[in-house]
Amino acid sequence: MVEDCTEQAGGRYRIDYRTLPRQADEQRVQMVRRLAAEDESMDILGLDVTWTQEFASADWIVEWTGENRARAERGTLEGPLDSARFEDRLYAAPKNTNVQLLWYRTDLVDEPPQTWDEMFRMAQELKDAGQTHQILTMGAQYEGLVVLFNTLVESAGGSILGEDAEQVALGEDGLQALRLLRTLANSGLVSPSFSNSVEDPVRLEFQSGGGAFQLNWPYVYPAMQEAAPGLARDVRWARYPRVEADVPSRVTIGGLNLAVSAYSRHPDLAFEAALCIRNPEHQLFSALNDGVPPTIEAVYDEPEMADAYPMKDVILAELRDAAVRPRTPAYQNVSTVVSATLSPPSGIDPQEALRLLRERIQDALESKGVLP
Incomplete structure (x- = not known):
């Protein structure tokens, strides 16, 4: 997906993919330390759904507004979108979701x-x-x-x-x-x-x-x-x-939200690249290859989903009526x-x-x- 988005950019930007530790808590600690130090080397952040409010309240990530927000919300399931909001404003674009x-x-x-x-x-x-x-x-x-x-x-x-x-x-x-x-x-x-x-x-x-x-x-x-x-x-x-x-x-959902760092030197390009990474084509790729359900509802109608997710109708039914974890900056404490x-x-x-x-x-x- 990173290579595909870089190619589609036609030289306007290149995405460098940096992996973090496997455990979610270790990922959060590493990002928090770098953001607290105003690290400019991170542009797009892959956030667990429980971190969005914490990062937004600390002014570490930038609000999605205008056409960027409209594109992030278009066709996206409400439950995942709810996990990306703080004080009625959107601070991330849901990349994938999950439900038991x-x-x-x-x-x-x-x-x-x-x-x-x-x-x-x-x-x-x-x-x-x-x-x-x-x-x-x-x-x-x-x-x-x-x-x-x-x-x-x-x-x-x-x-x-x-x-x-x-x-x-x-x-x-x-x-x-x-x-x-x-x-x-x-x-x-x-x-x-x-x-x-x-x-x-x-x-x-x-x-x-x-x-x-x-x-x-x-x-x-x-x-x-x-x-x-x-x-x-x-x-x-x-x-x-x-x-x-x-x-x-x-049912409580999981998933990953894409946010743009407040310290990015290229925020406009970061929003564009994040939208590319989480577009319908790439959400389908992730669903088929990584086992993570899409956040864009129309992707569930793709023919390939029927074989990979014979349970997709049940997943979708739960996602349409999903529960999110408490949306508070203090979620780790809670x-x-x-x-x-x-x-x-x-x-x-x-x-x-x-x-x-x-x-x-x-x-x-x-x-x-x-x-x-």
């Missing part, structure tokens, strides 16, 4: 569960019959646990923060999410390693035949096709389970206290955990006593 699905074994159940309660019942029936039954997902003290909690809260009709992102909004919806998380952890239906589970071990456990249900990202599908084709024939996908039977789930308070999930006392979450998240928003 429910993966289930058709040799064990005829139809996917619609709700969490139904999934618990189906898993218990399989267990009672001596069959593979486990519900596999991420429960370790890290960002994956925050994603799970945020999805449960949003699916219960609430949100972690209020509309202004300055006050904690957790109430009955938060209590419902905490009860469900505790029930999951103590159900006897999860892996013994649930409280230490992150994405790839969960994938591998399901891939080796260890679960009936898996809540994980779409990358598990091509991995399973390659490593366990026999099992893959019996695996299908569905929308994430509902908390309330009559309310569709709202994530730290949420994951610490919820770990281990089996030890959650819902009422006490709600009280602690409200207190600790508010302190995190005000940068009191938190080390991100």
Whole structure:
């Protein structure tokens, strides 16, 4: 994509691609240090969706306005766009997105569960019959646990923060999410390693035949096709389970946003190059070669998507009704206290955990006593 955009520029600019450490936290630390030093050598920044508000509030990235903003927003799904906004202004262009699905074994159940309660019942029936039954997902003290909690809260009709992102909004919806998380952890239906589970071990456990249900990202599908084709024939996908039977789930999205550095010596060219990197053609290339779902809705209609993403309609349905993580410059602080308070999930006392979450998240928003 970098080579293609450089060629299309016809000599007006050349993009130099600089990779960062593999871990997201290490990427952020490196960028933050360089931006704090007003490093002029970075023009386009690839930001995790949770960093946009932090970088915008620090005046490290430039607002997208005029025709640049119009082009970035045109045809782009609202959920990814929401992750790129701060104080109702656009500070990045969504490059790719991601959302978790429910993966289930058709040799064990005829139809996917619609709700969490139904999934618990189906898993218990399989267990009672001596069959593979486990519900596999991420429960370790890290960002994956925050994603799970945020999805449960949003699916219960609430949100972690209020509309202004300055006050904690957790109430009955938060209590419902905490009860469900505790029930999951103590159900006897999860892996013994649930409280230490992150994405790839969960994938591998399901891939080796260890679960009936898996809540994980779409990358598990091509991995399973390659490593366990026999099992893959019996695996299908569905929308994430509902908390309330009559309310569709709202699933937390991931992804990458492209921002322009406030210290770039070539901001106009940087906006142009960023738009090229995230255009429909290149989003399709990334989807097919990197396994990252597009943010431009029309790309899902491309014929190549049908083979690479047989689950694309479910992905798109979730993205049209997506949940974003709390949009606050203090997100790293908020994530730290949420994951610490919820770990281990089996030890959650819902009422006490709600009280602690409200207190600790508010302190995190005000940068009191938190080390991100």
